[in-house]
Amino acid sequence: MAEELRLPISADVDVVEARQQGRALAAVAGFSSGEQTVIAAAISEIARNILMYAKKGEIFLTLATNGDRQGVVVVAKDQGPGIPDIERAMQYGYSTSHGVGAGLPGAKRLMDEFNVDSVVGQGTTITMKKWRRIV
Amino acid sequence: MDTKKSTSVSTTRPAEPPVLSESAAGLLRELVAHLRQNRTQLREEWARRITRAELLTAMTEEEIFAEATAVYDNYVEALETGTFEALQAYSRRLSERIIPRGVETDEVVGIVLLLRDVLARSLFTKYQDNVDKLNRILDSYEPAANRIANTVAVGFVEERERIIRQQQDAIRELSTPVLQVRERLLILPIIGVIDPQRARQLTEQLLRAIRANRAKVVVIDVTGVAAMDSGVANHLVQTVEASRLLGATVIVTGLSPEIAQTLVTIGVDLSEMATVGDLQGGIEEAERLLADRAIPSPQRETSPDNQR
Amino acid sequence: MEVPILRQGQYLIASIQSALTDADLSHLREALIAQVGRSRCRGVIVDVTALDVMDSFAVRTLRDIAHMARLRGAETVIVGIQPDVAFAMVQLGLTLKGVATVLDLEEGLAFLNRRGEERLLETKPKRSSDRG
Numbered sequence: 001m002a003e004e005l006r007l008p009i010s011a012d013v014d015v016v017e018a019r020q021q022g023r024a025l026a027a028v029a030g031f032s033s034g035e036q037t038v039i040a041a042a043i044s045e046i047a048r049n050i051l052m053y054a055k056k057g058e059i060f061l062t063l064a065t066n067g068d069r070q071g072v073v074v075v076a077k078d079q080g081p082g083i084p085d086i087e088r089a090m091q092y093g094y095s096t097s098h099g100v101g102a103g104l105p106g107a108k109r110l111m112d113e114f115n116v117d118s119v120v121g122q123g124t125t126i127t128m129k130k131w132r133r134i135v
Numbered sequence: 136m137d138t139k140k141s142t143s144v145s146t147t148r149p150a151e152p153p154v155l156s157e158s159a160a161g162l163l164r165e166l167v168a169h170l171r172q173n174r175t176q177l178r179e180e181w182a183r184r185i186t187r188a189e190l191l192t193a194m195t196e197e198e199i200f201a202e203a204t205a206v207y208d209n210y211v212e213a214l215e216t217g218t219f220e221a222l223q224a225y226s227r228r229l230s231e232r233i234i235p236r237g238v239e240t241d242e243v244v245g246i247v248l249l250l251r252d253v254l255a256r257s258l259f260t261k262y263q264d265n266v267d268k269l270n271r272i273l274d275s276y277e278p279a280a281n282r283i284a285n286t287v288a289v290g291f292v293e294e295r296e297r298i299i300r301q302q303q304d305a306i307r308e309l310s311t312p313v314l315q316v317r318e319r320l321l322i323l324p325i326i327g328v329i330d331p332q333r334a335r336q337l338t339e340q341l342l343r344a345i346r347a348n349r350a351k352v353v354v355i356d357v358t359g360v361a362a363m364d365s366g367v368a369n370h371l372v373q374t375v376e377a378s379r380l381l382g383a384t385v386i387v388t389g390l391s392p393e394i395a396q397t398l399v400t401i402g403v404d405l406s407e408m409a410t411v412g413d414l415q416g417g418i419e420e421a422e423r424l425l426a427d428r429a430i431p432s433p434q435r436e437t438s439p440d441n442q443r
Numbered sequence: 444m445e446v447p448i449l450r451q452g453q454y455l456i457a458s459i460q461s462a463l464t465d466a467d468l469s470h471l472r473e474a475l476i477a478q479v480g481r482s483r484c485r486g487v488i489v490d491v492t493a494l495d496v497m498d499s500f501a502v503r504t505l506r507d508i509a510h511m512a513r514l515r516g517a518e519t520v521i522v523g524i525q526p527d528v529a530f531a532m533v534q535l536g537l538t539l540k541g542v543a544t545v546l547d548l549e550e551g552l553a554f555l556n557r558r559g560e561e562r563l564l565e566t567k568p569k570r571s572s573d574r575g
Contacts, residue, residue, distance in 0.1 A: 037527040342526035380529040382545035
């Protein structure tokens, strides 16, 4: 159906590329400038996560339609060490007392849907989506 | 193959297609074939009844005929395939065309029901000698026909709602709730019920206004807000923090005890948030801050930082 | 991507021109720290007007810069955070607490000047003829 954009992540220039492509796709989907920034920020966080923990991976960007909503789907895949305790990983950085958390819990806060699939020793797949009403 | 030339449908029976198996699927196929064969006169009959019922008065006869053809074909196709996505999509497109012409919901529902009736009557006529078969055909026809009427009506209503939302959004964008009282001072009065989308819009408008007006102080007045759930309260906190990032100090006024409680519940340290009882007091405090030139530096740590 | 760092009196001004990678941000931090250490610098301005996203790494780096600069007696102020960027930051939970943020370069210089005055007053011995 919709075309998928595949972005390899193996260096920190790729993080910049991924978030810029994410912003562009969000613009095509009709998101406001503010929401484009939000989507770009979420992509930046998970792309950096790939670099930090798995050294390399991929991010796939697609447009999607669901009834009267249109949106952006971001899938981040790596064959890294995996996340042993997903719940704990999602809690770290939740409190804003330090203000420099972000990472997975940060990205989750920015997006409408957020799903983490991870197997220790095999890798991690993160799927996140943001929707807007087609008005 | 349409062998009939006459335009009247009530007394002449059309040529019968070969009899298929009596399974429901077979009956449905037979029904669809009948509707296709007699497309011309059934469609004309329907158009006549639309005019007689004084529906779609906003449209000319040619327009009605053109749309009637498309509706009829979509109708029969929905019956045939049993799927309604194409019909739904068509219904929304049709609604998009006719709503600006002033066509009302009751008219759209009315014409679809008329079509259902016209087709049903033709079935009565065709199978009048075989009541048993007629009943079986109707068993196939009725649920499908009702679903079609439903689909078209819902498509129309959804399209209307979409247009209304669009208009409301346009009005909201035009009406800027942020007021510039004097140089460097903005007031944002919030009134009524705030849904998440409206909250986001208000924040975006406020931040843009801060930048455009180079505001140093913003007074957000929530006197007019009856209640605030934790989501909106959280949003208020985010707005205060985002304003700080743009160099503006925020004073929140009109906090009711209930809203103050909600803020505390979500973990806000009220001693960190500048609050004043009412809007007037808030404006006076803002003027004091501006005159002072010693506006507390945004984000300054409270611990002494001049240890050398 | 090298970020130009200008000197204006006792202040350093780093103007970010375009999107920066994490490595670029780290280089900027090192460059600023080195320059603050070398000269008698009283203030650092980092202009982020051109940044279309500020994520956790960017915020961490800016906080590091402010912290290191403070240790060397210089005040840091971040200027030019865009409205959309500020909104995304707070939704991410990044607050830049402890670092001064103002609207633009003009405000940034005014801020540093004020801070300079305040610190001067703080270190002066109290006199009854002091104006408030």
